[in-house]
Amino acid sequence: MENYIVSEKTAILNRWFDLIVNTYPDDTARFLKNRGDKFANPVGYTVADNIEILFDEICNEMDFERLNTALDNLLRIRSVQNFTPSQAVDVVYLLKKAIHLEVLEKCVNGQMLQQLLEIENRIDATALMAFDVYVKCREKIFEIRLNEARRGMFKPFSRRQKEDI
């Protein structure tokens, strides 16, 4: 669809990126904004790459696989960092704030409220998916921890037991 919000993609993405990196302490946010090298700054780079995919999907097809992969890339990081669950999934809602800050006035004035509400509904749906992804990542962490403890305790003995048999 011809969409004013889509036409403002660059400004909205820049704003969204800034809002996300500002969820980190000041010194870290400064570092994350420097997107020079993918390997020197993996977090900043992952955020920039994946919010673009999310934006494109939210404004277009809402392809589940692409949304899910992008959310996974973002939340896999935030799941292990020092965020509460709500702070971690907040990245999706920050898109609403970014849109409001960039285009809300024009949307209201230009009678484009319908488009805005549709996008907001999609953001809400994406946020719910984000919650699923977050929980999946956390479950994985505990699974790994359990496996690690099991490996440490049982592996040596199982080898011995094998020999006894």
Add this chain to the structure above:
Amino acid sequence: MAEKLPKPEQLAEDIKYSPPPKDWMDPKTEFKKGTFNYSAVPSALDYLDLPNPGKWQPHDEEWPLPDNWQETVLEGMRDRLKKYRSFQVFMDICVRCGACADKCHYFIGSGDPKNMPVLRAELLRSIYRRDFTTIGKILGPLAGGRKLTVEVLKEWFFYFYQCTECRRCSVFCPYGIDTAEITMMARELMNLIGISIDWICTPAANCFRTGNHLGIQPHGFKDSVDFAVGDLEDITGIKVDVPINEKGHEILFVVPSADYFADPHYYGFLGYLALFHEIGLDYTMSSFASEGGNFGLFHSADMMKRLNAKIYAEAKRLGVKWILGGECGHMWRVLHQYMDTMNGPADFLEEPVSPITKTKFENAKSTKMVHICEFTADLIKNNKLKLDPRRNDHRVVTFHDSCNPSRAMGLLDEPRYIIEKVSNNFFEMPENTIREQTFCCGSGAGLGTDENLEMRLRGGLPRANAVKFVHDKYGVNMLACICAIDKATLPPLLEYWVPECGVCGVHELVGNALLMKGEKERDTDYRGEPMILGKKAEAETEVAQKEAKDAG
């Protein structure tokens, strides 16, 4: 009443998306489960004759500190400033240029500014300034000085046990400040009042008692080796002989204990045994020097010396000419940089010479100890091994430079040379993530515990990110490395970040590719997984046929 309630708009305005600004000088450490290591258990501290504050945990509100703890710590700092010139220099010369700030894997992965090496060091420097510099004594906080309080101590514990002493930051420091040494000093100071972690003190106590971190006694050591001999016979049909504690052999072979005990280290151990059998090496292992690793390095210089002493002592007792060491990371920092001056000179040993190729290992002239990768690379270079790299065709390999072999001893090319000769599919990770600039696994220096897993997943993010890149681009499915801690902690790291990629030692690949005289027909690798010989060749043929067909 209703007037006092804020309106929805007002409430929404108050939501702050950014964390509140905090002054770093004012510490308040939150010990969140999953992000710190448990404290040292009293029995381990007692065994090592260390100060013992009793049972406690870092998340306890009250820490069991002795009355004069500040005095003890400051006195310890004074002693060390006198003893180590480098410590004094590192405290004074930092100009806060920021070159190190974004180089730490823990900062990159966690986003916590106090993991910037400069700021982490500042946690200690601020105390130094207040108590050991004139300007700090007069101006206090204005000159960047801080009083040593319980909160500062908690912060030390939290952040100096987030540094893996990997020394990546020091590669970028224009002054050559080695932040790992600052971490070492901070840990030594905390040890003076019994504040330490279990995953350092218990392995150290075990090592002091039995010679290895796991506390395996001599008969257990022999059991494990015998079991490996049996496994190797099952796989290859060849029964190898592994002398233990036998006098009169040429070489003493020392490995990290995980090699004969843990997975996937064990497969590399099988690789060593197969290799030594094939070349007819005259060697012995020792059930007392049954650990090359040295968790004393993560504790204090004194502890490192105590745990290391057994290696030269066993070499002397067994009457060998020189020592060969297995794949390990921090073990090699100790052996290469400290052993000679700490417990040497090893004037009863000879300059190492390969009995097979007659190559002199001049680099080991002083320590008399050679790295297995140097030894094997030399064998391959001199065409002493029959290798079929196709046997590793089911592996698409990349190489993780372990921090200590790369940055502490410059062992960069030998492992790569070996991998290229024993496998057909080798791809490097990006330049700024390998060799001297390698990213740490995030679990070294005593941090590799399951209770600390979340923190390790943060610290390992930059390494995993580079692995993911080569996995996505080249289909890499195996991360080779030469460090026991890597082999223990990279599998869970990759299970989270790149679950399609496994971890192996370089000598596991060597063992798989090694054609042994009289071996039975093999269709599985050391892990019992099917080897798909010539997979690459077949794929290439398929591509060529398809191209020919398309062109036709």
